[in-house]
Amino acid sequence: MAFLRALLKSSPALRLCRFCTNTVAKVDISFEENSNTASDIYDKFNINEIVTVRKLFEARMHLGHKHGVSNQLMKDYIWGLREKIQIFDLDITSEHLKRALLVAGLIAEKKGVILFVNSRSQFDRLIRDTATDCGEYYLSPTWRPGTFTNSQVMLKTCRLPDLVVLLNWHTNVQAIRESIMCNIPTVCLTDSDSDPRLVTYAVPGNDDTPSSVKFFCEAFRDVIRNAKSNVDSE
C-alpha cells in the first residue's frame, strides 16, 4: 500500500496542482481580525461607492426563484417571501459582493490574471466587453471540458488564471469543479436554486435578469480598472 501511495503522489493528475503554483498573485484577507474596520477596507478601490444596497435593489439583485425550486443551502441569504418569490437579504449580498470585489482588486493590483467565464449566449457580448474594457480575459460561450485540468494539451501552457469569475452556477458546474482541482479561487453569482458549497466567494443574488448581471459585471470592471490605475500612478 505504501508503494501505491507513493505512485499516486507522483501521478500526473495530482501533479497538475504543482504547475498551478506558478501563479503570480495570492491574496489573503481575513475578516475576523479587521471586523471593526471593515468599511475602511472597502474604501480601497472605491468599492463602497460602487456597491450600495440601493444600487443593488435598482438592479433587481434581490429577486430569487419561486420557493418551490429553492436550494436549502441558500436559505441563510434569504430575507423572506413575496408573492411566492424568494427575496434576498441585500445587506448580506452587498457584503459578499464587496468581499469578492476586494479579492479581484487585490489580484489585479499584483498583475494576476482574472478570467471571466460565461456559458450563456445571452451574455456573450456583455462578458467580452467587460473583460476587454479592463484588460482581462474571457471564455465564452462554451467551456471545453479539460481546459484547466488538461491545459498542457488544450492551451499549450501551464499558466492558469489566478481568479475565475462566473456569471451563474447552473451551466458552469464543470468550470467550477476544474478550477477547484487546480487550486484557483472562484467568484460566482449564485441564485436561490444553486449550490454555493464549491464556490470560494459566492455572491447570493439574481443571475437571470440582464440588469443584475450587467451590474455584477460593471462592478468588477470598475474595481479592476481602479486597481490598475492605482498601480500605474504609483
Next chain:
Amino acid sequence: MLPVLKRSIKSCREISSLLGAKFPSVSRFTTTEAEPPPNEELEAPPINAQPIVLEKTSPTEEELKNEEPWMQEEIIAYYRSKNILAKMMGRDPETFSQEDVQKAIRYLLPSSLFDKKARPFLKHPSEIYPKRIESSFDANNRPIEASFYSGSPCYDALVHKIYIEENKLDKRKARSESVPSQPLKWIEKDKLQNKIEEELTDEQYQDIINKLKPLAAHPDSHLISDFLDQYCKPVLDYRAKAKKYAISKCGYAHAMGHRKTAVAEVWLKKGTGEVTINNKPLQKYFGYITHRQQALYPLVLTKLLGQFDVKARVHGGGESGRAGAIRLGISRALLAFPGDHGELLEAENLLVRDPRRVERKKPGQKKARKKFAWVKR
C-alpha cells in the same frame, strides 16, 4: 505489479520512484547522485568496432538556461534516472543511448498493456511537455490575447471584432428598412484559416459567415466596408460576365456549357440557322423533340432563331444532359453579341450552371431511394 502500471507514467521522477519501490538496492546509487559520475577518459575503441557516440550524462547549461524552475528540476531528474538505469543494467552511462533506455525499461518493467502510450517510458522532458509559445505571453507572464483561455483564441478574437463592428450600425434601421441584398461571394474556409492563422471547424466557419451576413445586408453597410471587403466580394452579374466572351476575327463567339456530367463547347456565328452537333445536324443528333427544344431555347426566347449558325462539340453524360449543356453554352455565347439578350436570359435563369447531380446509391437499397422487394414471411 500490473494494476499499478495501468496509469501512464510520464515523468522520469515517477520511473525513479517506481524503481526505488521495486528495487530497494537502488538507494545505493541515489546517495551518489549529488556527485555526478567522474568523466573517465575512455580507452581507445577496438579495431573494427563502430565509432562510439558519447551520450550526455548531465544537463548542459544551454539546456537549463531558458527554462522555468520546475522544468529545470525535471531535466536534472531525467539525467539522474538515466544514469541509475545504466548502472542497473551494468553499462557505462556515457554509452547508454535513448534506445537502450527503452530496452532497459521494457526489461525491468514488463507491461502487457495493449496501448503503447500507456506503457512506462523515460524521455527527455522537452519531448513530453509542450513548448511554451513565447509570442503569446508578455513581460508580466500574462497572455497577450483576451481570448487566450478559450482554446481557439484567433477565432474568438474575430467574433469579438464582428461584435464591435456591429455596434457601429443602427440596429433599428435594419428592421425598418429592407434593402434588396446584393448577391455576395463569401470567403472560403481555407483562405479564412490562412488569414487568422488558426484551424477552424466547419461549425465555427459557418458561425462566422452567419454573423457576417446581417452586417452585409444592413442599409449602412458601406460605413464598415473596409472590414467587410476582407471577407466577401460581390458576385459578378451578366454584364461583367459578358466581358469574358468576345467575337473572334472569323465572327465566331465561343463558350462552354455544363449540365450533369455533360460538357459542351459551342461556337456561334451570324448566319442562316444551321445547327450541327458533333458534325451531325440537330435532327439526327437528338431523337426526341424535347431535347431539340431544350437545346435551342435561348435562341427561341430572344427571337433569334434562324439568324445564327451553331456548331457544338459535346461529350459525357446522357442526352438530356447534353441538351442542357448546349443550352448553357449558347446562352453564354449570345452575350458576346450586341443587344439586350442578357437581361432576358438572366430573368429566365439561363446563365446559371445547374448544380444538381445524381444522388448517390445507398447500401441496403437498390438505388438512391428505391428499396429492395420485401415480403413479410
